[in-house]
Amino acid sequence: MKEQKEYHYVYYSYEEWGRGYIGSRTCKCLPEEDIKYFGSFTDKNFKPAFKIILKDDYKTRKEAYEDEIFLHQYYSIAENPHFANRACQTSTSFSRKNAPYKGLTEETKKKISESKKGKNNPMYGRRGKDSPSYGKKGKDSPNYGKKRTKETRNKISAALTGRVITEEHRKNIRISKNSERSREISRKNGLKRIGSSLSEETKLKIRLSCLEINKGESNGNFGKTWFTDGSSNIMSFECPEGFWKGYTSKTRKTWKLTFEDESTIVTDNIREWCKNNGYKVDNLVNVKRGRIKRHRNIVKVEVIEDKSKPT
Numbered sequence: 001m002k003e004q005k006e007y008h009y010v011y012y013s014y015e016e017w018g019r020g021y022i023g024s025r026t027c028k029c030l031p032e033e034d035i036k037y038f039g040s041f042t043d044k045n046f047k048p049a050f051k052i053i054l055k056d057d058y059k060t061r062k063e064a065y066e067d068e069i070f071l072h073q074y075y076s077i078a079e080n081p082h083f084a085n086r087a088c089q090t091s092t093s094f095s096r097k098n099a100p101y102k103g104l105t106e107e108t109k110k111k112i113s114e115s116k117k118g119k120n121n122p123m124y125g126r127r128g129k130d131s132p133s134y135g136k137k138g139k140d141s142p143n144y145g146k147k148r149t150k151e152t153r154n155k156i157s158a159a160l161t162g163r164v165i166t167e168e169h170r171k172n173i174r175i176s177k178n179s180e181r182s183r184e185i186s187r188k189n190g191l192k193r194i195g196s197s198l199s200e201e202t203k204l205k206i207r208l209s210c211l212e213i214n215k216g217e218s219n220g221n222f223g224k225t226w227f228t229d230g231s232s233n234i235m236s237f238e239c240p241e242g243f244w245k246g247y248t249s250k251t252r253k254t255w256k257l258t259f260e261d262e263s264t265i266v267t268d269n270i271r272e273w274c275k276n277n278g279y280k281v282d283n284l285v286n287v288k289r290g291r292i293k294r295h296r297n298i299v300k301v302e303v304i305e306d307k308s309k310p311t
Helices: 061-075 106-115 150-160 167-177 180-193 200-209 270-277 281-289
Strands: 007-014 020-027 050-058 225-228 233-236 253-259 264-267 298-306
Touching: 007 061, 020 061, 050 061, 253 270, 264 270, 270 281, 281 298
Parallel strands: none
Antiparallel strands: 007 020, 007 050, 225 233, 253 264, 253 298
């Protein structure tokens, strides 16, 4: 069977009184009969209805490519708003060099997000030694010694501004910080800091923060007044209705401690009592909140009276 001849040509497709597109094409019919093809563009807003054959006497597709590359460079189509081409043709592939970045559409972002969820995520189920980042700490970390630019820090700050943390998220944070692993990491980090001293750069930053540049209107707390809701000290510009200014008292609550032999103790100053008897306030609070079952021989902690709220 006789092989059908291929034709190579360079064309210009365009909208009536609109934008245009320059490309090259190989087909098995005469170029003037290839009337349904207007280009391999991705711009959905570009809807050409006309096409001009610029040249069609090429012997190979490579020759057509060379002329297409020349026209793309001559008209700078990647950055020329008249053309619907998103990239310039090169000898190997398309290039977006010097082209303005237009970003991904919301539809594309959603598709990418959906394609990476669950078991489709390359990190799905990879924990511990199976994780690619396992053991890459300190100098072995790919980000070791790298510092984020001010622009990057500002972007992160803007992205986190106004973020609302749910109560479930707060609970997970508390559980994570109180885990055995977190306590062990904190203990090790504390041991590392023993005998260490601040660097000269850090000392300079502290000194500068105490100078005039951090006083008056330059201070982040300038113009703010203290008020309390009875349970904590909160900073704000104004004192809301129903609140009163000033610091809260340290002895607001009456605590009831139950021991394993079912005996109880009542105190108005839990910190002072713990200090005198060798207990830890944080652990007693964790017993009260149900994070741990007991602290030494104390199995139950209650607040039987709260004097912090106004009557």
